[in-house]
Each structure stands twice: as C-alpha cells, then as structure tokens.
Amino acid sequence: MFSLPIHYDRSWLSQMEQNIEQDTGWSNWERFQLALEAAQAQVVPAFDSILSLQQIYGFEPLRHQIDVTRQVIHEMRGRAILADEVGLGKTIEAGLILKEYIIRGLVKKALILVPSSLVLQWTRELNQKFQIPAVAQKKAWMWDKYDIIVASMDTAKRDPHREFVLNSEYDLLIVDEAHKLKNRRTKNWQFINEVKKKFCLLLTATPVQNEMEELFNLVTLLKPGQLGRESQFNSEFVASKRKAKNEEQLRDEISRVLIRNRRRDGDLNLTKRIVHTIPINLTPEERDLYEGVTQFVRSRFQNGAGDLKSMLSLLVLQKEVCSSRDAVFHTLFKLFKRGEAGNESISPEVAHLVELLRKVKTSSKVEEAVNIIQQIPDKFIVFTEYRATQEMLIRALQQQGISAVPYRGGFNRNKKDWMMELFQKRAQVMVATEAGGEGINLQFCSHIINFDMPWNPMRVEQRIGRVHRLGQKKDVNIYNFSTSGTIEEQIIWLLHEKIQLFESVIGELETILEKLESEESLEQSLMKIALTSEDPHQIRNRLHSLSDQFHQKKDEVVRTKQEQDERFYGSTTS
C-alpha cells in the first residue's frame, strides 16, 4: 500500500507548555474562534478549482486567459510555454497562474525575468492587477530579501547577481520574451537551465522563428526528454532545417507543453475600428508657409546632400509644417542657432520663412479639432508628435472651454498617473505626444485624433493600440487629419489605402517591417521619396511600389506563419 508521508510541526508545543506552567500568555475564546475562522477562509477545498478569479479586483480576465490558467496548472503541471500571439494578454495569464499558486501556497518564492525595459511595467501590473507584492530588482542585496522579484535577464545572468540567483530555489520562474532562449549554446539558455525551479513559464509570441531546432531547445529547457534526445527528434520529426515530418505526432507532443491562442480563436470581442480621413484645407497663409518650408528643405537637401543628421532635421521640419506653425518655429529656431552661430545676421532664406510664419495667424487643423470635439460629447485622445503642437493645442482647446490635459514620455510616474486620472474623471481631452511606454490604457475613451501622422507604422499602431484593445467596449473612431495637397496627404494615403493600417490589427506588422526594412527603415525610404521626387505624381508612384513591396513581405510572413501554425500547433481552433 502507498505510504503517505506526513510532516508535523511541533515548534509550538514548548510555548503552550510554558503557558501552562507559568499561567500566562493565554488568548481568549473569542480570539480562538476568530483564528479558526481565519484559517477556514484560507482553506483551498479542491485540487482543481481556480481561486484567483475571485481574488482579483478591477478587471475581468477573458475566457481564453482563464482557460490557459486552468490548463497550465491542472494539465501541464506548472511547466508550460505560453505562446499566444501578441496582444492576447500573456502577462495576464502568467499573473493569474502566479496568483493561483500563491493562494494555494504552492509558490512563495518567484522570479520573473523580462527585458529591462519591461521590468517596471511587470512589477506594476503584478501589484495593481493581482495584488502580488512583486518588487523590481535594483540592488544585489534585494535577491535574498524579497520573495517575488522582477529582474532583467541581462542583469540576472551577470556577476554578482548570477551567484544569488543560482543559489536560490524558485517555486516559479517566469521568462518573458523567451524566444531569446532558442539557442542552446547561448549564455541565456544555459543560465535558465541552471536556475533551480519547481514550476516554469516561458512566454513568447514566436516560439519558432526559423528552424525546428529552436522549438526543440525551448521545450528541452522546460522538460528535457519531452521531445526525446536531439538525435531522436531529428530522425523522427525533422525532414530538413525548416520542414517537419510526422507532423501529427509532433503537434501532439508540443501541445502537452505549449499553448497558443490566435486572434481568430476564441471570442476576443475586439470592437470595430471606424476610420475617418478628415481633409484639411490650408488657408493661403498656411499654404505659403508650407510651400516655403518645402522649398527650403529641398534646396538645403540638395546643397548639403547626404549628411544624415541634417537630413533628419530637415525631414522633421517637413513633417512639422503639416502639424503646426509652433512646431516649425521651434525647429527653425534650433536650426538657426546651430547652423548660423557666429553669423551676425539671419540668412535671407530663414528670414523669409520667419516672415511667412508671422503671417500665419490661425490653424486650420485646430479649428477642425475643436469642431469635431464640440460635436461629440465624449472623451478624445489627440496624438501629436510635437511638444510645441501639444502645448499650442491645449491652450487653444482651453480657450474654447474644452478641458484638456497633456501626457508625454518625460513625465515621471506620478505625474503620468495623475494625468490619466484627470483624463478619466475630469477632462474631455488628453493631448499626448507618446503612444508607447507603459501604463497608458485608455479603454474608457473611444475617439482618437491623429493630429499629425507618424511615418513609422509601428508608432501608428501603438497609438491606436492604447485605445483599441482588450476591454474596449465601444467601436473606436479614428480621425486622421490630412492636409490637402501636402506630403502628409500622400503618407496617409499610403498607410490607409495601400497598407490598410487602420482598419484592423496587422498581427505580424513588426515582422513584416523587419523584413521590409532590412536595408533601410521605412521612415528613411519615405524621407528619400519626399525629398527627391520631382512632383506629387512621382511621389505617388514611388509610394505605390513601396506598398507593393510591403504586401509582398506581408504575404511571405503570413504564409510562413500559417505553415508553422499548422505544423506545430494544429490548425483547428480550440
């Protein structure tokens, strides 16, 4: 018969004997009962329930996230690769699993290794969403002092931290961006392999990027032997570097340790995106300024040719003139200070621009923004790339009696939180210069104005992603301000009509851009097109061929992904 080991703790006994002997230290009946009730509340009555759901407050996990939690704990026994596509909430899943284990008393000590840029974000999420007392590792002494630590992988694997980590035993190890562990010969892989861990979660949206071997390495890190030895794996499953055989069996093996939710799976309930292109007609004065700046930029470019730094600031100028007079002024001033230092007088070209600038008294874009915001009594987030525009906009909105708060990357954490709270509770509008970064979740707002347009599609998607995300209950309206007859109009045409960036999430956008940008960034390509084309007609033609390239890469990426999905994870929806 199976003999069940039982551990008793008797450390309390001497205390009680002492109480009896000295007749002191007794509690009373009420407290005794309350203690028992407290213990009763902490009882976990069943092996296979999920308790964490009742113990979080302020958000509701989605069904697929709950399913993942259940599956990892009860079927995969706490060792799993979480491979949801980007945006489905792997962090939430990992948080729920950690919380569940903590409630059950199965995890006390946990280590969460993430890229250094995400350390604070993870720490905040665990504390705020899950009430898990995680701390961000900053100093070496912290390793032994705290039970739940978020640290960057690069720090943890280096001395003196390495020793602390390898001498500890972690009930749960979580590694975010685990595709960095695909090569067994790297320090990362070997380090994670050496960490002593009971449960382990590896998070990655791309478990296989290129070769089958990557998957083998990832799974072997989690459970050596799950896919056999390398030679067995190669002879049983690998046809060539990138091709598998015995796919069904392989899928079966993989599904024991890996969970992948895809966007088409499940009920994500993402709402619709409704895109409005708002044509902006410039006043004659604004038009003169636009033409003047464009002339200036082109002639400077042709004279100076090639110097990337000055090319960049010229480009900024070209973009800014589509945003606001204030933004142009700001850059002109800097350009003037840098380039013309020592010169007594302003060059006639610049003086001419300043003259044009002075004549601009109104902003057609601001008028349109006010117009839209006054018509719709709802929250708006207005994105601009330029701080000068941001300040001008807030002033202009306030003059019209519209309450607006600023948001930018340079604010410290507290100020960011405060602005978010003001926006949610008091102000109608937030004017933001930054879309990326942590913590801006604006599901309560469903109107976005792109006051000016970044030329980098990732930045555009980040902007929309702040609002159009899990938890957004309404359809999201996106207003793209497009000044007629300018380069901005052309860029928006490319992003909207040709790349179809706005209507839906392009899940593979980052990968497509990586492939497309192997030689130069998309922004640089656009810059060249803008600066070297003869006329708008030529710009359009060149943008056209750029979009063809985009679609070609997109097809490639989508095809590869589908093949991999079918091969490794099965094509049926769960």
Next chain:
Amino acid sequence: MNDSMDQQQVRSFTERYLQYQQCQVIESAPSHIYTHLSIEADKDLLNRPMYWMYVERMGLQPNPSHQCFIFDAENPPADLKGEYVFFGCPRFTQLLDSAQKHGKFVRVYQDTGVFGMVSRQTKPYSPWLVINFFVSFVCDRKRDEIWSLGIDLQTGAIQEQFDDQIKNNKWLSRIPAKRYTEEANMSISEAVGELEYYLQDRLQNGELAWAEEAEERLQQELAQLDLYFPDDMSLSEEQLKSKQDRRRELVWQYHPRVETRLINAGLFYRDKVFRYQ
C-alpha cells in the same frame, strides 16, 4: 467555506478583529470602518518595523495609526481617504494572519450558567486537549482540510470535529466558583502524540488516489529523464549535474505528501458528564 468571503463577511470579520484587538472604532458604516489601531494591530497590519523599533529604542510615546477600511468600492466615504479591503488583497491577508497569531492558545472553562448559584456542592470539570490542524495535501497541486481533534486527557478518548461540539457553548477564561478540575492522566506532549498518531492513521486510510497519481506522474517524468540522459559513462560532468538538478526538481514538483501546521490549541475544561454505567 468553499467560496471566498463576500464583502459583508469581510466587513464583519474585520469588525470583530478590530474589537478583539482593542482597536478604537471611530466611525462605523456599512460601507466603511474608521479606526484607531491598537499597537499590536498596527504592528501586524502596517509593515513599519523601523518605526516601532525606533519608538521602542528611544522610549517614545507610541502613536499607532488611524485607518479607514472601505468595503463598498462604489460608495466610499466622502470625507475620508481609505483603502478598499477585499478577500485576496494583501491587507486582508495580513488581517487573517494576525487573527491567527493572536488566537493560538487558550485555557478555558465551560460556562454552565446558574449552576454555581443554586448548588452547595462543588462540581468537577474533565480536561480536554483540543488541536485544530491545518492539513495540506501537496504534490504539484494542493488542497487543504481542517481537522479539529479533541482528546480526553483522562481516558484518552478522541473525538473529531471538535470545533462543532464546542462552538455553541460558552467558555470562560477563569474557573468559576464551586468548580474544580480533575487531574489529567497524560502529559500534553503525550496527548499531542496521540492526536498526531490518530490523524496519521485516518489520513493514511483516507482517499489516496491523488497521491498515487502524483507518484505515477513522478515516475513517468523520471523515466523520461533517464531516456534523455541514459545513465552511461558517457555523460559529461555538466550533463550529469543537469540530470541530478532536474531529478531534484521533479521530486520537488510532484512528490506527494501531507503537510500540517497548527492553527491553534487549547485546554478545554468540559462539564463532566456522568453516564449510566
């Protein structure tokens, strides 16, 4: 006991805790309680050991904190800043832990009411030792049970679910007039041994499928490991270490066992029941 406490239960637990811990309740409403904590409660709930160390070292006047606990997040008090308390938040977890810390040991006497007033005779109590065990069944999963066991220190008879038997009686901290306690026939540590032995026997004869399954999973995993690192002489030192490490991890993860801790224990002097022989 299965579902976590709802807000009303959280509130009533908190209220009782504050009362038993001698915290002064300044304002009490369905939505919140505003309180001046006692020193003990402040130490247990507010994580400020440095402050208390400083106060005690310097011999200063201690100044425990005021706290407002909010139970209805939708209707917080207008004029008080407070903290939303719910089952699962760290503060309430501390409260549960603190309650357990301060209710560990009792010695109590059954209150039988008016008896002493009317009788001329003195009447005996029989001594019982009660232990509430928190019992956890652990492998890669876990569940818990509470075992409340009482043992008659004269006869050695053991009763289960003792908490149910005693919870409807009244218990006094001091022995009432005209009562006396009978002598125990075994020491406390002997009695503890008896209860531990009894519990072990009950658990060993209980439902063990979970443990057998876990043991089976462990053996499967170990077998898989052996296939991955065949135990021949060809393993490098590094591989050998990997294998040993992994083996330890597997045992750590799956090994089925029962872990117990003491919730609380008490000497209960029960009214002696005379049975017909």
